[in-house]
Structures are given as structure tokens and as C-alpha cells.
Amino acid sequence: MKKTLKHCESYQEHSKQFQELGEYLDSLQIDQRNPRRKDTLIMTLHRAQMIFGYLPEEVQLFIADRYGISHADVSGVISFYNFFTVTPKGKIQVNVCLGTACYVNGADQILAEFERILEIKAGQVSADGKFSIESLRCVGACGLAPVVTINSKVYGKVKVSQVREIIERFLTEDLEVEEVSHA
């Protein structure tokens, strides 16, 4: 049975976000007869993930519909690229760089320490949805290896002994700043 988008509960619930995505798609002026129209698909998926935090099926259907392509075309692209996720991540996203420069400077131990303290493994989200941990490959700040990013904040030359403090400081100071600036 083909799902129709308009009746999805989450579509109603997130109408504001869908509107934002819709406006972005409008600005692309997608011509459904143009065989090259998919060249902006990855850009759109990035935008959608920024708006929704992840790419649930309803969002995929919405995008497929606007491009005039099949759902499989969209989900196939999403599954290929590491950057895209179809499940929500934590509100606080910890990314530990495991690029070569960071790795030879002990990034694996930093990752293990985050996993130990937050009690989740890389790729998981904590039960309350607050934290998630991912490993990534080189953010290009290798001079600061090992590098950790938490949301948009970058921490360099991280030591295992600092991990707890970094988390605590982020919770007390930086999160507030972020909340204010997003308000």
C-alpha cells in the first residue's frame, strides 16, 4: 500500500519543518522533466537533515515527490553515504576523529573514554536521547590531534583525563550558549 504523505501524523506535527524544506526546494526550481534534476539531491538531503536532525521516511517521500523520482532512488542514496542517518541522533552529538593523525595520537583511547563515561558505544544514542557518539574521519584540524567535536564546538589535543571535564563543561556552559543563540 502506498503511503500518502498528507495523512501522516508526523507531517502534521512537523508542518513547520516541512514548510522550511519546501521553501528550499522551491528555490531550486526543480524541473521534473529535466533528466539532470537529481544533481541537487544530495544538497537537499543535507538541508533536510539539518532541519529535521535525521531523514525519516516521510521526509524521504516528500523529497522524492518534489523531484518526481521514486522513493527507492532517494533511500538508495541515503544508505550509501555515511553522513546521512535515518534514525535520530542525540541532542548532544559527540564526534571523535579517528583519522590517521588523530589515531596515532591515541584517539581510540579518547573514544573509549567517552563510551565509558556516557555508557553508550559509537553509533548509539543514549536512552534519554540526550547523547550520541560517532567516530569520523578527519575534520582537517590534524594539527590539533586528537580532535573531538561536540555539536559545532571543536576540542583539540584532548587527553583521556580531560574527557569528563569536557562533557561537564559542555553541559553547563556551552549548551546554554547554544540554546540562547538558537532561541
Added chain:
Amino acid sequence: MLEITSPIQLLDAYEETKSLLDLRSGKRGGPQERMILVCGGTGCQASESKQIVHEFKRLIKENGMDERISASISGCFGFCEKGPIIKIYPENVFYVSVKVADVPEIFDSHILNGEKVRRLLYEDPKLKQKIESADDISFYKLQQRVALRNCGLINPEKIEEYLATGGYQSLAKVVGGMSPKEVIEEMKKSGLRGRGGAGFSTGRKWEYASKSTSEEKFIICNADEGDPGAFMDRSIMEGDSHSVLEGMAIAGYAIGATQGYVYIRAEYPLAVSRLQIAIDQARAAGLLGKNILGSGFNFDISIRLGAGAFVCGEETALIHSLQGLRGEPGTKPPFPAESGLWGKPTSVNNVETLANVPVVYQKGADWFSSIGTETSKGTKVFALAGKINNVGLVEVPMGTTLREIIYDIGGGIKGGAKFKAAQTGGPSGGCIPEQYLDTPIDYESLSAIGSMMGSGGMIIMSDQDCMVNLARFYLEFIVEESCGRCAPCRIGNKRMFEILTNITEGRGTAMDLHELRSLAETIMDTSLCGLGQTAPNPVLSTMKYFMAEYEAHVFEKHCPAGTCQKLMHYEIIAEKCIGCTSCARGCPVGCISGSVKQVHLIDQARCIKCGACLSRCKFAAVSRN
């Protein structure tokens, strides 16, 4: 708004803007005039360089000195280890590891009273001397900056500053007075070879694309920079986007393309935003778009983002990704120069390659080819990282030796440890041992010793790094990044990874070493794309030069570098143990016995080598080897 629609106007703009750089090139500068440049690259921004500029601007304003003192961000100075870095012109003073809290002191002392802040000056680790001028820092002395010529010199967000360096004049020369054929000939003569890895002649690539007949052609700038631990391309785009755009426009003219795309990885948000700013500025000025400089040549550029897939750096995969498909590689031939984006002739060029292009026309092919070795012309940027004192970006003439890069420029191995190997070429490359430190590096010499130039990542390793574990690390990367299209790459690399894991965890056998070799051969011979074809290189080169280390893991169950956790051996030194019981309480498998005030003992058969006892013992009574 700047509008430049003819070569004459471009020259006028140059005349108008060139004084912007006078202070920086030491041509001008009353004793009262100062320019403060703060590195605004990803590394330094992470350490708050934005706030530093902000603070300087505030103080300048407060003191009413806007007229003669300015502060601005610049691209990366390359000396990332010591960031955030600020430079003050005209003296060219170089302050390192600057914090926001240091700004008032620098302002009071240096700017107001002409007294340098000595504690923030760079100290030469060998001479143990503070260095007053950036020109005297050994990190820079041996470098020759061609691709990085403007990085750290200009404000990357201002097109005027790029124009002041003579920017876009090569484009004017090319579209105004040279035929596409002449442009290609000049490029061939320069000897410039692709900096993205394979080292193919850029001139010949353009020639193929120009000879393919088609109404429509494309230029793609490959800014995927997938090698983990490399950041040359990022720094060029963050520090000097316009040079890449100018290079693309020249390439477009040469092959007959009217549209260019920059395919850039999403992990580089700052580079994306700088590029977009540059594109907007160039378009507004008329240097991109229709009828560029009145020549009738049309060329425009758009950005497309990647989404975290290493294989998308491979040109055919990149093209698929740009078309909004899964980024799986295709078969070659046909090469992109014949049939690329949407089946049209396409030249895919790397960021650093393109940044070199304007220089070839500005200074001439002869000048360019006078630098370097017989087969490899010009310079190469390396991202120096790992166990090295001066982590950063280094640009040297081809033919420089590894020893010069590591010891003279890089300042030697961190913490005085012993050099073990340099890894170049990332997951496709290999490890170079000490006996080859004096090899003059170019494309051929690096291949001859089992590594490759690659895109420029250079990771330095010391005797505390295990080569088997490093090979395992790269294989893990490959297993995650293989697109899975062909079996040898998908299954073979997985198998190699499993074997290497077994070896590093003490389960290796003599057979494993044979199997690694034969798997490597099959994978290299039968994989479809460069990812698979080169994936076994890190294993083969470490086996070639560090076989003894493999054997120690396999036969003695011992890791000489002391990094493989599972091969560690924990013991309690009876003379030192006071019987505090801390280790026994912390052992997750309860394999430490002993009661209070008695010497404790580890049951080796049950020990899982977690290291908890070592970190819990306050009396240094636990040994690990």
C-alpha cells in the same frame, strides 16, 4: 561594487588594490602603521581565533586607531601545531599559541609601545632562542610557496586582496590573447602533474578533453580530500579560494567548458562557506559568468557537497555522486575526458593542481618547470602530522628529501623519540622506513620504494607506533569505505582485516602471513577501481620493511612497540607491592589474588590485558611489557 568587464579594468583594479598589501610586503609602513593578521583556518578557529580578531578590533576602535591599525583574519599560515597564530606587519612578527586573554598585552606592549611580547614569540627548539621575524623560522625557510602563495597573506573573504596579488590576470591573459590550443601547450610544457594522487599530466588531460567533440563540457574540481590526516586542499580553499576558481576558469577555456563544479566534502563547512563567498564575489565582479572580461568566454561555477564516502574521491564515483546517484565507481575507459558528467567530456582536477594553474600563466611554463626533478615539476604541499614537532602544512620543491621535511622543517620527532616510518599516500600508500630518508621525493621515487605521492598526507611515526596495527587501521578504513561493488575488494579486504586483527591480538599463525600476501595480489589484480587496487599497499609495504615486527607478533606474541593491548603482559613486581588491594578490586575478571598487606599475584591464564591494574596501582608495582 567592483565591476570588471575588460582586461583594462582588471589592471585598473590591480593598481587600485595593490597598495592593500604594501604593509605586508614591507613596502610601506610608517612607524605607526600596523596590520594584524590572525589565522582563520579550521584548526585555529577551533582555538578561538575569531574572538581574538574581535578583541583586537575592539581595542583598535576604543583607542581611535582605525586609520592606521587594522586587524583581520587570513588563511592558514600552515604552522598549525602552534595555533592560534597571529602576525603583525610590517615587522612580520609571529606570535604563537595566542589566547584571547593575551590580546590586551599584545596591544599595549607591541602596538602602542613597540615592545614585542617575548613570551609569545616562537622559540626555536634547537637554538632555544626566541625568533623575532617569521622569515627566520626554520619551518618556513626551506619552503617554497607556490600553491600556498596567498594562504596566510591575504584575507580570503575579500576579492580585492586577491586582485592585489595580481589575481585573475592569468585568466585575462589566457582568454584575451591565447587560443585554447596555446593554453594547453603551455600547460604541457610546464610539466604540472595532477596533485590528487595519480600524477597524470594536467596538460594532457586537458588535451584529451579538448579533443572530445561535444556541445557541452565540464570542469570538476575534486575537493573531496578523503585521505584521513590530510588537509592541504582544505587550507587552500579556506585561505585562497579565488586561485582555485581562476584555475578552473582557465581549465574551462582550455577544454571548451562553460560550467564548473566544485565537489567538496561536507566535513569542511568553513571551506564551503569561503568558496561560496569567493564565487559570489567573482560573479558580482563579472569574473565568472557571461562574457568574461569582454572575451566572449562564458564560465560559471557551482558547489556540490559530498556526504562522507571516501570512494567518492575517485573521479568516476565522484561524477556519479554529482549526478545525485550512489557514489559507486564506473569502469574506465571511457575516461571522464571522453564521457564524464552526464556523458559529456569532463576534466576532473584536484584543488592543489588548480591552485597551481594561474601561476603557470603568470610566471610562465619555463619558470614552473625549472622547479623540481626531471619527471616531477613544481612544488608539492604536504600535510605533516603524527609524531612530529611541527605539525602543519609544508610546501617544498619536488626533489626535497624526507629528511629535510621531517628534521629541518618539521623539527624532528615529538618528545625526542626515534623515527620509525613516514606514511605517505594515505590508505593507498605505504610506509617509508629510515633507510630511505634521503630519497629525493617525486612521483617515481616514492612508487619505487613501495609508497606513493598520494594527495600529500604525511604521517610520521615513532618507535612507539606498531606497524602491524597501522596496517590494520588502514584496512579497517578500507573495509568501511569499500563500496562493495566487486567481490575481491569487498570480501578480500575484510579477510585481510580479520587476519591483521588476529595477529595484533595474538592469534596469528605463520600461514596468515602467506595468506596476507596472496590476498593482496588477488585484490590488486582484480578490483575495479583505485580504492581496491591500492588497498593492500599499507600491508605490503609494512610487511616489506617491518617483517620482524609481524614475526614478533605471530611467533612471540609480542608487540615491540607496545601498542597492541592484547599482547601486553602484566605482572606485579613483588618488591614494590605493598598489598593495598586496589588492583585486585579493579580487575574486571577478578584474576588478581592476595590479601591486605600481602604481595599480589596475577593469574596470567585469566588476565584479559585490560590494563586496569596498571592504572590503579599508586606504587608503580604493576609492570607491562
